Amino acid sequence: MSTSVLPGERPDRLEEACAVFGVYAPGEDVARMTCFGLQALQHRGQESAGIAVGDGETIMAAKDLGLVTQVFDEASLAALDGFVAVGHARYSTSGGAASWEAAQPHISAIDDVLIALAHNGTLVNTDRIRALLEGRGVQFRSSTDSEVAAKAIGEVTQTTHHLRNGIRRAMEELSGAYAMVLASPSSLYAFRDPNGIRPLCIGKLPDGRGWVVSSETCGLDIVGAEYVRDVAPGEIVRFNEEGMYAEQGVPAGEPAACIFEYVYFARPDSVIDGQSVYQARRNMGRILAQEAPAEADLVLGVPDSGVPPALGYAHESGIPYADGIVKNRYVGRTFIEPTQAMRQLGIRLKLNPLRSVIEGQRLVVIDDSIVRGNTSKKLVQMLREAGATEVHLRIVSPEVGWPCFYGIDTDTRDQLIAANMTLDEMNEWIGSDSLAFISLEGLRASVPDARCQGFCDACFTGDYPVEIPAAVAKKSFLTKKDFEDVYAEGNQ
Ligand code: SF4
Known part of the structure; x- marks a missing residue:
């Protein structure tokens, strides 16, 4: 994303x-x-x-x-x-x-x-x-x-x-x-x-x-x-x-190598522990096409990490792949305050849809992950404004429901959309026609050449390979519902 x-x-x-x-x-x-x-x-x-x-x-x-x-x-x-x-x-x-x-x-x-x-x-x-x-x-x-x-x-x-x-x-x-x-x-x-x-x-x-x-x-x-x-x-x-x-x-x-390296962090031309990252991403798209097919005219990948799995999805499903989203490669994180009007454009600073490709088409859109969901919501809206008749979101990582404590910057659970909504609720809130995530088994099957014998998948499962100190966990593990329950108890 x-x-x-x-x-x-x-x-x-x-x-x-x-x-x-x-x-x-x-x-x-x-x-x-x-x-x-x-x-x-x-x-x-x-x-x-x-x-x-x-x-x-x-x-x-x-x-x-x-x-x-x-x-x-x-x-x-x-x-x-x-x-x-x-x-x-x-x-x-x-x-x-x-x-x-x-x-x-x-x-x-x-x-x-x-x-x-x-x-x-x-x-x-x-x-x-x-x-x-x-x-x-x-x-x-x-x-x-x-x-x-x-x-x-x-x-x-x-x-x-x-x-x-x-x-x-x-x-x-x-x-x-x-x-x-x-x-x-x-x-x-x-x-x-x-x-x-x-x-x-x-x-x-x-x-x-x-x-x-x-x-x-x-x-x-x-x-x-x-x-x-x-x-x-x-x-x-x-x-x-x-x-x-x-x-x-x-x-x-x-062994608990971070499986997310293959999904998003690493460069596609890297090989980690014997497994080509590019090939792993192609595999993710292929497996996702088997697990979550969609009726559509085109497959698009959200650049950059969504492109190799989109090619895998297209190949497996027989739906043609198209370059329908263009990335501005020269916008990094900025500390320069944009104007209010630019803030409202949000995602367009970085991604822009190709109207000539998208207009009148039913799209399968492949992305690497959904964290809070705000960007997915804007993406779907942007694609509809560019003329897409349907947007089916397919995500090549399972639902991120838990924070990472091992070197990756993530929100607390109350901010993670998958920890606070069901799949149907997420689909409705984001505004997609359908939404599906790859299964954990499917993700693991995407990295068959990795020599390590085990992966960390804690951000999907909450199963942390290195114990998280109780004080840290206490701050980070409460969902919105947990907060409401704590509040309700406090008012009894
Ligand atoms: S929790 Fe584990 S799998 Fe998830 S990003 Fe952190 S190290 Fe990677």
């Missing part, structure tokens, strides 16, 4: 939550490679970007708010000279709105030695660890969970003087989703939570020139690195002059 782009409006979708990238390559321009890697991963976070480089002696870093190309230029990259680098592109999920302090990589000092940490995911138990560290005099510059992780690693390493020990001990304490890259002045580290919730893969540069770590394989492709494998759940991998060294940092838990 299209992202809301207006200031002060929460996006009506699950939002990406950061990209990480790392390079160990003596003799190469590692800052420039990291910059390109982050550009390939820009879809995962657009609020801030940062790169830290180690030169054997120390760490230098540059970061700021904005897109990668807004933050870095020739001069800033030239100042980042070294042979090991980590980079980050951020979408804020923990630590509130975009701020310079919350931008990553986070730098920590271990005695006189600096380390730089970049994190994709969300940690669910940092309040306790933060309080513990603050009690020991550790100072924080931001309210992010990632800084807590950086400081926790630094604190342990300070006593053991062994960075891998510091990472391991921190992994034993931290709970939640994390795919992290860390640079010391002379080594690169990559490590992942025991359930492997967020993706992280390893690549090798040709001719033994070095190693690359990236949230997605599209980040490897752009620098010419060949995919080697994914970082395993609970694993720590180190790259330095001795090559690549991997060890199990903490025991692997139940």
Whole structure:
């Protein structure tokens, strides 16, 4: 579903939550490679970007708010000279709105030695660890969970003087989703939570020139690195002059890779855990056509992530596919206040229907998800205004009825339409002629090549692979009906 782009409006979708990238390559321009890697991963976070480089002696870093190309230029990259680098592109999920302090990589000092940490995911138990560290005099510059992780690693390493020990001990304490890259002045580290919730893969540069770590394989492709494998759940991998060294940092838990990466977050040209994202999306459309057929003249996909499943749906159903919705590629999230008249146009800032294709046609419209439903409602209205005679919405994820606590920005349950309405009520409220979601079994069947043995599907099922602290759950799990019941009880 299209992202809301207006200031002060929460996006009506699950939002990406950061990209990480790392390079160990003596003799190469590692800052420039990291910059390109982050550009390939820009879809995962657009609020801030940062790169830290180690030169054997120390760490230098540059970061700021904005897109990668807004933050870095020739001069800033030239100042980042070294042979090991980590980079980050951020979408804020923990630590509130975009701020310079919350931008990553986070730098920590271990005695006189600096380390730089970049994190994709969300940690669910940092309040306790933060309080513990603050009690020991550790100072924080931001309210992010990632800084807590950086400081926790630094604190342990300070006593053991062994960075891998510091990472391991921190992994034993931290709970939640994390795919992290860390640079010391002379080594690169990559490590992942025991359930492997967020993706992280390893690549090798040709001719033994070095190693690359990236949230997605599209980040490897752009620098010419060949995919080697994914970082395993609970694993720590180190790259330095001795090559690549991997060890199990903490025991692997139940595998729980985020299945939503295949639906929406990842780029279609990425391969996650052996499964092509593009092919998975085609499969979703094919299976949805079997599960929820519709009588229609054309199949449309909501750009970008709705297009591959729309092709799959069209192929399976025999209904022709058409490009009927055009996306403005240059409207990102904006902090510039639009006029009131533009606000009313809403969705049209980003998506515009092709009247010449749509007029007089019965449409099947394929989208990736429905979160609050506002954007779907506007989309259906926009298509009808462009002359569609029927709009049948088909969604390639099951109903999102639960919030995500693992690195994706979602609303509380009372804001999620599927937690508060039946299917018929949703269809009526959105204004579609019919509405159907892929089944959870259908979604799982869409990723047959994924090597991991289990997925996180908590936003559809409420079955959380990592326990959510009671205080957090209490705030987030009440539906509108629950709120009404609490209110009614209070009035008795
Ligand atoms: S709750 Fe949903 S979005 Fe979050 S990690 Fe699990 S599957 Fe992914």
